Amino acid sequence: MIQLPPSPLQRINDPFLAKYPVKLYIKRDDLIHPDITGNKWRKLKYNLIDAREKGYKQLMTFGGAFSNHIYATAAAGRIFGFETTGLIRGEELNPMSNETLMYAKLNGMDLIFLPRLNYGFKDKITRQYKTDFYVIPEGGTNELAIKGVVEMMNEIYDEITPDYVCVAAGTGGTLAGIISGLRGDTEAIGFAVLKDKGLLYPAVAKYVPEDREFDISTDYIFGNYGKTTPELIDFIKGFEKRNPNILLEQVYTGKMMYGVYDMIQKGLFRENSTVVVIHTGGLSGRSRELDAR
Ligand SMILES: Cc1ncc(COP(=O)(O)O)c(C=O)c1O
Numbered sequence: 035m036i037q038l039p040p041s042p043l044q045r046i047n048d049p050f051l052a053k054y055p056v057k058l059y060i061k062r063d064d065l066i067h068p069d070i071t072g073n074k075w076r077k078l079k080y081n082l083i084d085a086r087e088k089g090y091k092q093l094m095t096f097g098g099a100f101s102n103h104i105y106a107t108a109a110a111g112r113i114f115g116f117e118t119t120g121l122i123r124g125e126e127l128n129p130m131s132n133e134t135l136m137y138a139k140l141n142g143m144d145l146i147f148l149p150r151l152n153y154g155f156k157d158k159i160t161r162q163y164k165t166d167f168y169v170i171p172e173g174g175t176n177e178l179a180i181k182g183v184v185e186m187m188n189e190i191y192d193e194i195t196p197d198y199v200c201v202a203a204g205t206g207g208t209l210a211g212i213i214s215g216l217r218g219d220t221e222a223i224g225f226a227v228l229k230d231k232g233l234l235y236p237a238v239a240k241y242v243p244e245d246r247e248f249d250i251s252t253d254y255i256f257g258n259y260g261k262t263t264p265e266l267i268d269f270i271k272g273f274e275k276r277n278p279n280i281l282l283e284q285v286y287t288g289k290m291m292y293g294v295y296d297m298i299q300k301g302l303f304r305e306n307s308t309v310v311v312i313h314t315g316g317l318s319g320r321s322r323e324l325d326a327r
Pocket residue numbers: 072073102103173175202203204205206207208209286287314315316317
């Protein structure tokens with residue numbers, strides 16, 4: 035059975051926020067499993083169950099060189115007994131190119147490096163393999179992934195009823211799951227981490243009912259995906275110093291947390307509201323710069 039216990043929901047008691055009338059909580063999905071963390075577990079869970087129920091032995095998925103999804107799928111394959119194949123964008127790469135690919139390889143993933151030009155045709159390429167692959171889309175977002183994220187929302191409602199739930203948004207799949215799992219007056223806010231956010235709205239809208247409102251903040255992208263600024267790095271270091279049991283990274287959770295703190299300081303959350311931020315994991319991509327003094 036593919037089942038893990040609920041992740042902890044913790045209050046952030048940061049002295050920096052003491053004077054602001056907001057209760058801040060963090061859903062520690064980064065602690066859910068040492069290898070398959072955060073939204074990756076939420077998105078993979080029901081895909082893995084479906085694959086197993088349908089008798090598949092092999093998973094196939096896609097991603098870029100630093101993909102947390104590739105990392106998590108490789109780990110899930112090893113742990114739950116599937117062979118895995120990853121189609122990776124960039125023919126110049128090899129399994130030793132970086133730690134994500136090395137980790138995937140070590141976990142038994144068969145890595146196939148595609149020229150960027152062909153990568154757009156990856157679905158066609160997948161069909162050439164015809165056989166018995168259970169195909170999981172890039173980033174892991176599909177209906178079954180949404181179901182897994184809704185489960186995380188249910189875990190939160192088992193403990194508290196937040197006014198806001200905040201999450202970093204890349205492809206928007208996790209945000210879509212959060213919106214699908216909202217109850218009552220809780221609002222969801224996605225913090226975009228990619229400059230090209232044009233794709234984000236339709237990606238979210240694809241999975242949520244038309245009448246559901248949601249907010250996407252584009253104020254904390256810090257240039258583009260993977261880009262940082264000294265201000266962002268300083269913020270993360272300061273946050274971790276004051277909250278020593280929580281590590282962030284600079285691509286997703288650091289940007290989201292920066293945005294949430296900024297919004298709290300600007301009074302953009304309703305007074306006395308309860309805000310839950312989702313720690314979506316991804317710490318394998320944490321920059322060494324964050325550990326430098
Ligand atoms: C650590 C982390 N947080 C957030 C996200 C964003 O998730 P989504 O692509 O579902 O918007 C990702 C995704 O790729 C991620 O790896």
